[in-house]
Amino acid sequence: MKNKRVVLLLLGLLLISAMVSACAAPVAAPAAPAGGEEAAATEAAPAEAAAKPYIPVISKGFQHQFWQAVKLGSEQAAADYNVDITFEGPATEAEVDKQIEMLQAALAKNPAAICLAALDTKAAIPLLEEAQAKGIPVVGFDSGVDSDIPVATASTDNIAAAALAADKMAELIGGEGKVAVLVHDQTSRTGIDRRDGFINRIAEAYPNIEIVNLDYGAGDQLKSTDIAKAVIQANPDLKGYFGANEGSIIGVLNAVTELGKEGQITVIGYDSGKQQIDAIRAGTEAGAITQNPIGIGYKCVEAAVKAINGEPVDKVIDTGFFWYDATNIDSDEIKAVLYE
Numbered sequence: 001m002k003n004k005r006v007v008l009l010l011l012g013l014l015l016i017s018a019m020v021s022a023c024a025a026p027v028a029a030p031a032a033p034a035g036g037e038e039a040a041a042t043e044a045a046p047a048e049a050a051a052k053p054y055i056p057v058i059s060k061g062f063q064h065q066f067w068q069a070v071k072l073g074s075e076q077a078a079a080d081y082n083v084d085i086t087f088e089g090p091a092t093e094a095e096v097d098k099q100i101e102m103l104q105a106a107l108a109k110n111p112a113a114i115c116l117a118a119l120d121t122k123a124a125i126p127l128l129e130e131a132q133a134k135g136i137p138v139v140g141f142d143s144g145v146d147s148d149i150p151v152a153t154a155s156t157d158n159i160a161a162a163a164l165a166a167d168k169m170a171e172l173i174g175g176e177g178k179v180a181v182l183v184h185d186q187t188s189r190t191g192i193d194r195r196d197g198f199i200n201r202i203a204e205a206y207p208n209i210e211i212v213n214l215d216y217g218a219g220d221q222l223k224s225t226d227i228a229k230a231v232i233q234a235n236p237d238l239k240g241y242f243g244a245n246e247g248s249i250i251g252v253l254n255a256v257t258e259l260g261k262e263g264q265i266t267v268i269g270y271d272s273g274k275q276q277i278d279a280i281r282a283g284t285e286a287g288a289i290t291q292n293p294i295g296i297g298y299k300c301v302e303a304a305v306k307a308i309n310g311e312p313v314d315k316v317i318d319t320g321f322f323w324y325d326a327t328n329i330d331s332d333e334i335k336a337v338l339y340e
Contacts, residue, residue, distance in 0.1 A: 073297025141300035162197030177239035224251020287325030
C-alpha cells in the first residue's frame with residue numbers, strides 16, 4: 001500500500017513538471033502576412049531607384065515649346081542611360097536670379113552631374129566653381145557660360161546659324177534696304193551669338209543694308225510685339241525683320257499682322273512652334289533657322305553620363321541647324337527637327 005502511494009506521488013510530480021514545461025515553451029511567431037513581402041519590395045524599390053545617378057537639368061525657361069522639346073530629348077536619354085533626371089527652369093527667360101536659386105538647390109542635393117542652360121554667361125560661375133570643387137561635372141546645353149568649367153556644351157553654332165539668316169535676308173530683300181533685329185537678351189550666350197552672327201554678317205558682306213534697330217524683348221511675346229510695332233511704325237520703309245528666338249519672332253509676326261504689313265516686310269525667324277510654322281506656310285514669314293532641340297536635350301544628358309563614368313567627352317557638341325521655308329518645310333529632314 002505504501003509502495004502504491006509512492007508511485008502515485010511520483011506520477012503526480014511528473015505530470016506537474018510536464019505541464020510547467022508546456023507553459024514555458026516559446027510561442028511561435030505568426031507567419032508574416034502576404035502584404036509583408038510586398039511592403040519589403042516597395043521599400044527596396046526606392047533604394048534601387050536611389051542607386052541611379054541623379055542629374056538635374058536646369059533650362060532657361062518653360063514658356064516656349066522649344067524647351068518642351070529639349071525636355072523630351074533629355075528624358076529619352078535618361079531612359080536610355082538608366083539615370084534619374086529632373087527638368088526645370090524659371091517662368092521666363094528674364095529671371096536670372098530664379099535660375100541661380102534653382103542651381104543652388106540642385107547643388108545642395110549633391111547630384112552626380114548637372115546640366116545647365118545659363119541665362120547669364122557670368123552669373124552662374126561662382127556656383128559652377130562650387131560644383132567643380134565638389135567633383136560634380138557640369139554640362140552646358142543650348143547656352144554656355146564664360147568659363148572652362150563645363151566639361152562639354154551641347155548647342156547650336158549660333159553665330160554661323162544667324163549669319164545664314166543674314167544671308168537669306170539679304171537675298172530676299174535684294175541686298176539693300178532697312179532691316180530691324182529683335183533679340184531675346186544680351187546676357188545669354190545664345191542672345192549674344194545670334195545678335196553678333198546676324199549684324200556682323202550684314203556689316204561685312206552687305207554694305208547697302210542698314211540695321212535701323214537692335215532691340216531686346218526678353219523672349220516675351222507681348223513685350224516683343226510692342227517693340228516690333230513701334231519699330232515698324234517708326235520705319236514705314238522697313239524691308240526686313242529678324243527675330244532671334246521663338247518669343248521674339250512671335251512678337252514680330254504679331255506686329256506685322258496687327259499693322260497689316262503681311263507681304264510688305266520680309267520676316268525671318270529662329271526655332272519653330274506652331275505659330276511660326278503656320279506663318280511660313282501662309283507666306284507671312286519667309287523662313288527660319290531651326291535647331292535640333294530634342295538632340296540638344298539628349299546630348300547634354302548623354303555627355304553628363306559619360307562624364308560621370310570618366311569617359312571622354314567633346315568640349316563642344318554641335319547639334320546642328322537648318323534653314324527651312326515653304327519649299328522644304330514638309331521634307332523628312334526638316335520635319336524631324338520641328339516642334340509645334
